[in-house]
Amino acid sequence: MIDFATQLTNLLGPEFSREGLDPHLAEVRRSARPDLGDFQCNGALAGAKQKGENPRALADRLLESLRGQALLRETSVAGPGFINLALSDEALAAQANRLAEDARSGLTPVAQPLRVLVDFAGPNVAKPMHVGHLRATVIGDSLQRIARALGHQVTSDAHFGDWGLQIGLLIISLEDEQPELPYFRADYDESMFIEEPPVSMEDLDRMYPAASARMKEDVAYRDRARKATAELQKGRAGYLALHKHFWKVSKFALEREFTALNIHFDLWKGESDVNYLIEELVEKARQAGVAVPSEGALVIEVAREEDKKTVPPLLLVSSEGSAMYGTTDLATIVEREREVKPDLFLYVVDQRQALHFTQVFRAAQAAGLSQESRLEHIGFGTMNGTDGKPFKTRSGGVIKLHDLITSCRERALEKMEEGGYGKELSPAEREKTALMVGTAALKFADLSNYRLTDYVFDLDRFTSFEGKTGPYLQFQGVRVKSLLRKAAEQGLGEAPIQVLLPEEKALVLALDGFNGAVHLAFEKRAPHFVAEHVFTLAQAFSTFWVASPKILEEKDEAVRGSRLRLSRAVLTQLELGLGLLGIEIPERM
């Protein structure tokens, strides 16, 4: 099925072409003036400008052959040359029924599916996920869901940060704590491997910040860490064994969070997985003259004449001989080009790393590893506390994602109990629902903001069951589920949708906007368009709900059946739309 905006655009397109104008000018959108029409087209204004004629006259000619179209009840030209289009009742009803029958709720796949690689979350070894990871995770997951829904072939990768200096730091930190471990022996070999990990996640969490802080003041310590890093990368067996331990311990802890958030990755590749490619990568770049020595290191120059800013070179090999952040990113591109062959790479990473990605993408182009045009950095702003500053605990520490999820879940449970809802649920179900509601609060709050803006985290506001929140949207879904459940119990069936009330018309038009919202969200790589749509839909439903009270008691079977079918269509779209944001609707709450 095709949404109204597209149908109308397709109708007007040939008319613009006939006038010798670009059919793109025919783009039709929802009207800003519902009193004048359901949809509008502004193309006559720009078109008349090109032709040097009166826009109203042009608009009139464009509309001539549209008269008598079954789709339209009325067409008119207003103001300087706005084209207003009003839909016929028949068209509205027909579209409503098509939407209700469509399991995809009107969502159409893209004409040209792409292989899309989504790199997001980027959790690190030894560092529990904190609030900073929330946005990357939630936005990245939503983008992968949206891309899949549109028919793209998506591969998602957590891109585990398990390489580089942080591992070197952990190694020397552990060496100081437990020098007796076999992994530090120069003659270590695999037969000495001990299955039991030498550290717990708590140990890593304690060691890393301490070592990181010490490195900043203690130059000798930093050099030791860098040396350990270089040795690890060169394949020192004992260090590789430690790396394996760190990796396993960290991944186990991280998966707990991803499971709670209902987030899935196709790949859980780490930076260490591309280490085998680095030597060849560096050698080729050096031979091709792309990589050049500079201040003792090996770099790829990426500055360009047209740059307004100075773009520093990408550091390929440090003076210590170790691969850097950008190096592993380049190697990762090589591996992805070989194994996934993406048409599009999306890197969902904090906006503060924009410069880094500029460097990597240019270097990838320069070294012939990929095409810059296919590499995209999807940046995002930070999550701040109610004081407007980056979100911190009272003592000034970083809040762990796990604790954040826990407090959302607990608050959701409190709200449910406060309102006396969910009483019929078993304690286990209630806990499960509370987690669903809590994560919905967290995700919707994040995804309803445009990704590049910073936003203020306010637990009370986000977990509120009223207003523009995840729980409110779930609640609307729960209401419909309850209605449909009762209808089924009473043996009340559906019937073709009739659009009788203005609230029903508004609801059908809202439903019809889903397809456009999802496509726009992917084009802009901005899930908030979906969030916005779902909220608009929920509001339209609520208005309809009040305008057509007691559907179950409606005596007219056709009217009752129509409203039940319309309600079910709403539920389908709410579930799909919220699903694109990674939010589930419980049966009861």
Place this chain on the structure above:
RNA sequence: GCGCUGGUAGCUCAAUGGAUAGAGCGUCGGCCUCCGGAGCCGAAGGUUGGAGGUUCGAAUCCUCUCCGGCGCGCCA
């Protein structure tokens, strides 16, 4: 210093160069013999940070400027 971002209602945020800039919260006023009222309807509240410019038309594009956040070679 250079660059990237953001600045919209009291607060938190939307708005693919289009008509009268919209929501949520808060405030004020309505609607409960209600399928889940955690809802709905209405009102007040704006020189879109400021100044120029482009355009038939600017929150949106350009220039300058003020304020906040951030980034600028051996961390990731």
